[in-house]
Amino acid sequence: MARSTSKDxxxxxxxxxxxxxxxxxxxxxxxxxxGFAVFTALIQxxxxxxxxxxxxxxxxxxxxxxxxxxxxxxxxxxxxxxxxKEFKDLPPERAFADFVLCxxxxxxxxxxxxx
Amino acid sequence: xxxxxxxxxxxPFLPFLCTSFxxxxxxxxxxxVLLDDLALKSSHSVYFKSLQSRGFELDFKLADDPxxxxxxxxxxxxxxxILFCPTTDRFGGSIDLAAIxxxxxxxxxxxIAADNNASDLIREIATECGVDFDxxxxxxxxxxxxxxxxxxxxxxxxxxxxDFIKSNVLLGSEKIEAPVLFxxxxxxxxxxxxxVLKVLSASPSAYSANxxxxxxxxxxxxxxxxxxxxxxxxxxxxxxxISGSLVMFSNRFFRSGVxxxxxxxxxxxSSNEQFLTELSKxxxxxxxxxxAVNVQHHKDGEADEPSMYRINDDLVYSVxxxxxxxxxxxxxxxxxxxxxxxxxxxxVLKNLSTDKKGRYFTAFKVPDVYGVFQFKVEYxxxxxxxxxxxxxxxxxxxxxxxxxxxxxxxxPYYGAAFSMMAGFFIFTAVHLYNK
Numbered sequence: 001m002a003r004s005t006s007k008d009x010x011x012x013x014x015x016x017x018x019x020x021x022x023x024x025x026x027x028x029x030x031x032x033x034x035g036f037a038v039f040t041a042l043i044q045x046x047x048x049x050x051x052x053x054x055x056x057x058x059x060x061x062x063x064x065x066x067x068x069x070x071x072x073x074x075x076x077x078x079x080x081x082x083x084x085k086e087f088k089d090l091p092p093e094r095a096f097a098d099f100v101l102c103x104x105x106x107x108x109x110x111x112x113x114x115x
Numbered sequence: 116x117x118x119x120x121x122x123x124x125x126x127p128f129l130p131f132l133c134t135s136f137x138x139x140x141x142x143x144x145x146x147x148v149l150l151d152d153l154a155l156k157s158s159h160s161v162y163f164k165s166l167q168s169r170g171f172e173l174d175f176k177l178a179d180d181p182x183x184x185x186x187x188x189x190x191x192x193x194x195x196x197i198l199f200c201p202t203t204d205r206f207g208g209s210i211d212l213a214a215i216x217x218x219x220x221x222x223x224x225x226x227i228a229a230d231n232n233a234s235d236l237i238r239e240i241a242t243e244c245g246v247d248f249d250x251x252x253x254x255x256x257x258x259x260x261x262x263x264x265x266x267x268x269x270x271x272x273x274x275x276x277x278d279f280i281k282s283n284v285l286l287g288s289e290k291i292e293a294p295v296l297f298x299x300x301x302x303x304x305x306x307x308x309x310x311v312l313k314v315l316s317a318s319p320s321a322y323s324a325n326x327x328x329x330x331x332x333x334x335x336x337x338x339x340x341x342x343x344x345x346x347x348x349x350x351x352x353x354x355x356x357i358s359g360s361l362v363m364f365s366n367r368f369f370r371s372g373v374x375x376x377x378x379x380x381x382x383x384x385s386s387n388e389q390f391l392t393e394l395s396k397x398x399x400x401x402x403x404x405x406x407a408v409n410v411q412h413h414k415d416g417e418a419d420e421p422s423m424y425r426i427n428d429d430l431v432y433s434v435x436x437x438x439x440x441x442x443x444x445x446x447x448x449x450x451x452x453x454x455x456x457x458x459x460x461x462x463v464l465k466n467l468s469t470d471k472k473g474r475y476f477t478a479f480k481v482p483d484v485y486g487v488f489q490f491k492v493e494y495x496x497x498x499x500x501x502x503x504x505x506x507x508x509x510x511x512x513x514x515x516x517x518x519x520x521x522x523x524x525x526x527p528y529y530g531a532a533f534s535m536m537a538g539f540f541i542f543t544a545v546h547l548y549n550k
Contacts, residue, residue, distance in 0.1 A: 054524050096546065
């Protein structure tokens, strides 16, 4: 049983890699951006686990900026993806404008809460 | 008519005529000496002359003289009282037990000498001062191993004692070499009383009993618990000397030589004169009377006194302490004066350093607690007047703009937030210009 599950995992991984190679470049760029945001969030969680939560507001602000950025980037990716039937009528420029405005609000809040 | 403006001019000077004795200037000058017998004036002349040579005006009166009084119209006539009248049952004039106690309560000094036929009145005065003489009226202090050797075979009531209290402020800085001759009654001090001190104790082999009769039961006062000479410093800094022997003040004892039984050294002169003269200097405030003035505190670097400190401020506290030398205020030099920064308990307790000119100062950091604190100096040392200073000062926490602007522990979070903003900017550029 274990051998078959590991074989299944490997097959799954290979099919994922080949499918992913077919995605358009701009979506790959957005994925990279999300990965960067999540990575920064993980660094901050490791830091608070080591050092302790002294300026807790700063921790929340930093963490929220990473997570908010990731969430907004994911929203942009969903709306810009041409294969997505739900957002067929939404112009990608409109999606991008929403993305920029939301990010502005996010960073305004972050700067105020950072202390 | 011309006399009226002159009279008005003189009115403002009246307060200065009345303040010949004040706590600011504790030089006692007028002392009332009550005697049983005017012959004491000559038999104790060396002691009285030592007082007069230091500037005291001694007023000798018989104890039952009807014209004596300690105060008139609410003002005290004398600054000190010496009772060399052990057999007096009633004082004359307006003096009685209550008047004497009022006299002491108002800050004046007292010297009492009892003797082996001390009256109840003298014993009662001593009891009010915290000292209990032996109840047996015929008892005297007897010591069969520490008596003073004399030609005649005595009953060992004349004892030679050298068990002095160790204090330079009480007994002077010169070491007392010879023992002190004593012949009289002994007293004991209550251990609960923290204000009295034994200056001259009897040796462990002494006891208090009637020398003429056989001992039927063990004596109540024995050993070093018997005090021969005691002092009391009251909380208002009045000083009282109580001695169980009047004859130890006499010229005969001052001039006589002494040899303690069991020792070979024969001293030419007993140290009665040195001991009693030095003690009288202490009793009349010529030594050990301190005053603390000019308490100052300010922030380190500034000069004026703020109305409030902030936590973690650096501050400097200073006070000036002087000692009365009999003629003037001299700087007091010691290394154990401490200041407390106190709120329910001392948060800071520091020794004050001195510049040897009377100024004591120290610097410390306000603790990390806010509230209303007090600068407290509590100084109680044996033989010195007690100093109790207290100055209140509030301490506030940080204002909202006094915290540090950027917290070093939060630098990673600042970095994360700014890197997110930079990443957003780069991403929008890439996303827009990507084919």
